[in-house]
Amino acid sequence: MLASTASRWLHTARLGIGEHYRIIQSNPLSRIGFRLIVVFLVIAAFAPWIAPHDPWEMVYDKDGQFASLRPPSWEFPLGTTHLGYDLFSQLVLAARTTLVIGAVSGIISILIGANIGLIAGYYGGKVDEVLMRLTDILYGMPFLPFIIVLIALFGRKLEFVILAIVLIIWRTSARVIRAQTISIKQRQFILAAKARGASDLRIIYRHILPNVLPLLLLYAAFNIAWSIITEASASFLGFGDGETISWGGMLYELWLSGKTRVAWWWFAAPSICIVLLVTSLVFVSRAYEEVANPRLRKR
Amino acid sequence: MALIELNQLTRHFEIRPGLVDRTVRGKPSRLIKAVESLNIAVGENEILGIAGESGCGKSTTCMMIAGLLPPTRGQIIYRGSDLATADAAVRKEHRRNVQMIFQDPYESLNPRFRVADIVAEGPRALRLWDQKEIGDRVESMLAGVGLNPGKYTERFPHELSGGERQRVGIASALVMQPVMIIADEPLSMLDVSIRAGILDLFRELQDQRGFSSVYVSHDLAILGNVADRLMVMYLGQAMEVGPVEQVIRSPKHPYTRALIGAVAVPDPRVKRPVPKISGDISRPIDPPPGCRFAPRCPYADDSCHDTFLELDTSDPTRHQAACHRLHVLPDEGL
Incomplete structure (x- = not known):
């Protein structure tokens, strides 16, 4: 029984991938966004092979000089920091952390938000009341004091950064999915499913879920984008994981070094990457927004 | 023993005014009395037709019989046991054995399901058979409703015409092998040109499989065609019940007479008598206690406004009308 259910899900998922590809390809902006995301994914996957140096290795130029605060050149494509770290290597390895944090917290938050x-x-009724008041409480939770307390309690660890992001981000998706569920549950095919004997859980996950899927994917993309921004802000303020390097963390290092006015290249590379990745995600989500809300479609 | 028996079945809906109206202006909540004290029994293999205008409680009755809406008062007795107090096994059997065909074929099929999954949904949800057998039964059921399985199983509802969709709806109900089908105006959303095909299919399947049915329609011609017995409803009350031929040929109740007199004849030269009833159908919001047709009935007197005559279902073959004034009515017409 379980195996057959799983194989049916796989079957649907495979049919689904083609459909998603078509949705993404149908919109020029989302096509660009999708390609950029693929590029970032490839960079993140092969980061250790792409990066010429260790992120915390003090580098010397070919003349044997200590390469501190060098602007971009052929030797150091994105320049170096005041401690002589190669920014290109840092950037490539940071892509990995950023993408992992984005994907993990984006996906966990959409799972929580969608289910709630x-x-x-x-x-x-009462279930709705309790869950939505819980969501309201989280809406009242300011992010920074929350993450400060969490980090103060548990230390600067990647897991707790993700936890803090997830706890803050799921709330919007929960509200939107709830609204869509309320509108779909009143449609007659839900009544028909009930008449055929489908249980509540079956109706929720087999009948309603596929109908909120475009909206869910839209918010999944949003959540990933927000997670990346949130992680960057947290890292910039010094609440990131000290052991790993992320784009926000690179900006934090720049701030600490006090060279913000001098080293424009140090500032440029991670900022541009954050903006590009978040924009790509928003572009892709745009295509799903058109599916979720057909009125946006061009006529 | 009757398959389904409705005993004093009543359903009220409360309309609560908004918070401000309720607390500041003190507006009371009002009751829509959608179905009031309905008594009727449906036997094995019998088709009961329910006729009436929009808003007369036909659909509410269907939903209650199918177990999708709990009654406010009264009982639904399925094979001798009251559904409200029956144990889970009886309720599960009822859930499988009493299936519903919906009015709107465009709304009642999940747009994200393929035809095969729509039809297989009931057996899968109730785990009636293993996957392979469900697959086989779905195919033969689709063939049974005139849809070539090879061509239709992988399609989505939006790729089908209205008639094909309604066939899928019928297949998804019948694949459960129910003993009763509740058909809530299954033809009203279809083009006239394909109604006959679906109607023939329904009767053919009824002959083959021998299920009983509650068939709801506002179209007396269709009901005369499919039903064995006919119940006429007005604003939630049963006005008249009896064998279909008798009710249509010699209606007793003034409302039934008006209803049958209003059936269109496809001949422009035929002059129809203008019914003597006046006014519009109202809504059953906080209705007075008597017969709900009384305000429009030319023969009504005080007794009609005060008390309502309930039908007696002890003899299902009897032709009877819920009217105090039968003795003063003319023999025919209005």
Whole structure:
């Protein structure tokens, strides 16, 4: 029974991938965004092979001089820091951390948000009341004091940065998915499923979920983008994981070094990468927005 | 023993005014009495037609019989046991054995399901058979409703016409091998040209499989065609019940007479008598206690406004009308 259910899911998922590819390709902006994301993914996957140096290795130029605060050149394509670290190597390795944090917290937050939204929207009444008040409480939670307390309690670890991001980000997706669930559960095919004997859980996950999927993917992309921004802000303020390097963390190092006015290249590379990745995600989500909300489609 | 028996079945809906109206202006909440004290029994292999205008409680009755809406008062007795107090096994059997065909074929099929999955949904949800057998039964069911399985199983609802969709709806109900089908105006959303095909299919399947049915329609011609017995409803009350021929040929109740008199004849030269009833159908919001047709009935007197005559279902073959004034009515017409 379980195996057959799994194989059916796989079957649907495979059919789904083609459809998603078509959705993304249908919009020129999302096509660009999708390609950029693929480029970032490739860079992150092969980061240790792409990066010419260790991120915390003091580098020397070919004349044997200590390469401190060098602007971009052939030897150091993105320049170096005041401690002589190669920025290109840092950037490439940081892509990995940033993407992992973005993907993990984006996906966990959409899973939490979608389930809470589906359950609150479908059952309504007291269940809805409790879950939505919980969401409201999180809406009142300011991010920075929250992450400061969390880091103060548990230390600067990647897991706790992700936890803090997830706890803050799921709330919007929960509300939106709930609203969509409420509108779908009133459609007659849900009544028909009930008449055929489908249980509540079956109705939620087999009948309603596929109908909120475009919206869910839209918010998944949003959540990933927000996670990346949030992680960058947290790292910039010094609440990132000290052991790993991320784009936000690179900016934090720049701030600490006090060379912000001098080393424009140090500032430029991670900022541009954050902007590019977040924009790509928003572009891709744009294509899903058109599926979720057909009125946006060009006529 | 009757398959389904409705005993004093009643459903009210409360309309609560907004918070401000309720607390500041003190507006009371009002009751829509959608179905009031309905008594009727449906036997094995019998088709009960329910006729009436929009808003007369036909669909609410269907939903209650199918177990999708709990009654406010009264009982639904399925094979001798009251559904409200029956144990889980009886309710599960009822859930499988009483299936519903919906009115709107464009709304009642999940747009993200393929035809094969729509039809297989019931058996899968209730785990009636193993996957392979479900697959086989779905194919033969699709063939049974006139859809070539090879051509249709992988399609989505939006790739089908209205008639094909309704066939899928019928297949998804019948694949469960129910003993009763509740058909809530299954033809009203279809083009006239394909209604006959679906109707023939319904009767053919009924002959083959021998299920009983509650068939709801506002179209007396269709009901005369499929039903064995006919119940006429007005604003939630049963007005008249009896064998379909008798009700249509010699209606007793003034409302039934008006309804049958209003059936269109496709001949422009035929002059139809203008019914003597006046006014519009109202809504059953906080209705007075008596017969709900009384305000529009030319024969009504005080007794009609005060008390409502309930039908007696002890003899299902009897033709009877819920009217105090049968003795003063003319023999025919209005």
